[in-house]
Amino acid sequence: MIDAYGDPGIPDTRGGWRYLWWLALRQPGRSLAGAVFGSAWLVLMAAQPYLLSRAVDDGLVPGRLGVLAAWTGAMFAAGVGCAWLSIMRHRTMTRVRMDANFRTVKLVVEHAARLGAALPRRVGAGEVVTVGVGDVQTLAQALTVMGPGVGSVVVYSVVAAQLLTISGPVAAVVLLGVPVIALLTGPLTRRLQGTETEYRERQGILTARIGDLAGGLRVLGGLGGKSLFADAFARDSGRLREQGYRVGAVTSWVQALGLGLPTLFLAAVTWLAARLAAQGAITVGELVSVYGYAAVLIGPVAFFVEMNYDLNRAVVAARRVVALLRLEPEPDDGTLTAPGHPAELHDPASGVRVAPGRLTALVAARSADTTAVVDRLGRYGPTDALWGGVRLDAVPLAEVRERVLVADNEADLFAGPLLETVSAGRLADEAAVRRAVRAAVAEDVVRGLPDGLDTVVSGQGRSLSGGQRQRVRLARALLADPEVLLAVEPTSALDAHTESAVAHRLREAREGRTTLVTSTSPLLLDVADTVLFLVDGKVAASGPHRLLLDREKGYRALVARDLGDGEVSR
């Protein structure tokens, strides 16, 4: 039984091959059963020509109907047995692949979650996506070698033994010829994949063009110019068609050879066997069975060759997985005790001080400046920030994360029911959730969804508008109710009405708690106890919003840009 919940175990991360081997060893019984079923199935398949030859030689030729019926019955029974073995092999191997797939997914997700903020600094998210989408399947697929892979070696030996009892020369030709044919046609099919690459790329571009048109249709609806795009598309489409003809000229040969070479080989073997039969060296039944054996061997041998390529691809995939699993989280060896009560956060690099229990706002012309301060105060990356006089990076990370929350403007929203998204993995009673939703002025978001808080929201909140997403993020941060909340641009995507409501409710919700917001909006700055104005990354002025507005020219220019010379200027 495959268990979606079970513990994946400790992987062997010493290398790609070792990881693959570990995946097989985690399910020894299943792997073994796959090998047994796979071998037995192929052997029984190979027995069919033998049974057919006996039916012809012992029943049909001498005209003994009873014997013919017996051998035919045996053939049918073997067919039933084959079908059973085949499906048992398939079921077992499907489980083997599933186990490997699930085990890898579990390891990767757990490890990515364990690495946390360190992950994006160490590898691109794209790399992990490759692991999640493609590599997991490639790895699992390669484990097929445990079943039919072992089976094809076994059947090759069994057929070899059979052929040797019929005729030495025929055996030599078949046993050597089949692998040669497999090696010849194998690269052909991969060549085929090669010639198709360029076509697929062009096709991808054309597909992207359709997606692009669908996305920009609104623009075209308002401005026209559709015929321009229709013509350009028809031109590109025609070019792809021509390219397709060229690909077709090659691939049709490749495909025809892939099927035709084994047929030619079969014809040659038949010729050889027929001459032997004519000379009386082998019987008519044996002639028929040689024909059958050669045909039976082609499949497994081609599979075996293909398997080698699969394994090589899988090792590359396994190495990527192993490289990811080997990443260690950044060291967390802080031993100092954090201040026992709400204390000031101080960032010496910028001079920013976040007073306990107050609402502080941070303003800068470049958002990168404020983000850098927040990262240091929240201990994302290197920092020399102080927390009640204690170095932040000398305190155990877990305690920092528990008490200080950085709410990013672009923080991820994970797919799931809205209630789960907002409560962020904690058990929260509905009343508290409703309070947080109200504080973030997100009641209309909930009301607009068909099942309210129980509506499943897609990943990154794609089904919500930008402003709605922002308020959902804010509700999540407010519900977490951290001792210190550092919120980056919490209202940047909201209209004035909503922003004004958010500013007041945010203040109310965080009454008596330590809060820092970054913003350039006067509506939000106006409710802060203190505004810190950063110039070139350093605090240049501080005080209440109105005071700074009066006294600081730079501040006024930045904030009043929003107020005064706006878009509709004359």
Add this chain to the structure above:
Amino acid sequence: MTTDTGALPVADRRTVRRAAARLVRADGRAFAAALALNALAAGAGIVGPWLVGRIVDEVRAGRGAAAVDRLALWILLCALAQLVLARWARYVAHRFGERTLARVRETFVERLLGLPASVVERAGTGDLTARGTADVATVGTTLRDIGPELLVYAVQALFVLGAVFALSPWLGLFGLLGLTPVWLAVRWYLRRARDAYLAEGAATSAVAEIVAATAAGARTVEAFRLRKARTAASREALEVSRRSRYRTLGLRTVFFPSVEISYTIPVAGVLLVGGWLHGRGLIGLGAVVAGALYMRQFTDPLDMVLMRLEQLQSSGASFARVEGIAEAPRAPVDPARNPADDRIEVRGVRYAYERGGEVLRGVDLTVRPGERLAVVGASGAGKTTLSRLLAGIDAPASGSVTVGGVPVAELEPARLRRQVVLVTQEHHVFLGSVRDNLLIAEPGATDEELWRALVAVGADGWVRELPEGLDTGLGQGGRVTDGSQAQQLALARVVLADPHTLILDEATALLDPATARHTERGLAAVLAGRTVIAIAHRLHTAHDADRVAVMEDGLVTELGTHDELVAADGAYAALWRTWHGDGGTV
């Protein structure tokens, strides 16, 4: 049809069949040629076992090696002929598929471009994109790969069966009867397979999405201490995936063995019946052997056909979705009508979305040519809907929105862009050159005019620096534009379209003040000398406008100059006081 819920229609079975027949007819000669060549190849293929049967007879008759050599040489020649014929058959079929696929995608794009804005809006870009990309690709795979192979194997299977009939009609009949269980198993399987595999695919994507989201959102995972929650979510997704995989495995567990066992029945039947007939001297020994070999050979093409049936079925569904957009309502465009003047009138306009109540509940508004009108109101008050009606993206449910006496929604794009253009901050940069991106607004524009527009919005600098100037490709594979450049291009289009009225939706404020500064100059150039209706999110826009319209709950509740409204001490005045701060300097 399901158009009233906003979803795009899907073609029914009859329409799909007719559309498929039309595609075959459009290229009928190539199709017939592919069929004929395949038949010849299959014919060459079936001579082999028959010749083996002849060899058996010759050997039994003791005719010696020379006779055997002659027959064996024929086997070899047939195999060679089959190879060459098969190549040409595939090549012709490939060309047919390639041509037909081009026809399908070009027709799709043509229809896509013909969709009215309101249909596009309601259907959502997602559905259209999925049909244009995934569905067209699925149909393409069928036409290029699966279709030709199906043709090859179906013809082969028919020929092999025909050959058995030629050897002996009785043998053929028993062979055919032996296949009924296969037919039953296939029907059973196909009825269930599609949904089950779709569910499996969706579950696999869900798992991949969780892996990707956890990696992309690792920082959020750490901030909110979501480690356990993410692990739990991945396990849930794996459990769903496990169940869907077991479901398809269950289907295969029934289907595969039934088919495989069924394959042996015809071979056994041919041997037994053949043996009996041979015993009575009704049929030669060689014929029985050849018949048995044929029935064994028959299973290969049959297996290939069965394996592809499921793909054929799912591509049929995709084709139905691709063809479906032909049935979407057309735009009620009237090319003959020309607005009398520049005056925009909104009279008694009501509008409701399918889900949720009425958004506009009787709006009246006259826009004076040349004025700057700011529309303010809380989210959900109907501002954005009003802007869409003003821009002609949609028509009101009742009442009218007219420019110079003509309903805005009935103007064709080329005429509409001279009247009203909606400027949003959701700008789309099309794949193509800078020139392509600009020409859509004025296909006849000269390079000089294009440069003038770029200068007006302050984009000439970076465009000049591009390696190929106006011909530089943008987007995927080309140069990637940043937010402010994309906005400048959108504004340059507006300059080229040269409408008398602009609707400015500040739907999403620019996150970074520095970026906003880049485009402000361009925007000012675009606005100069035009009527402007600003859907304001920031109050300074309202302060600077000639008139302000306040929307509340689907109605215009206050209308007047900024000073009048502040003096009236209504909702606008209250909001202004908060924003402005008492006595603050502006």
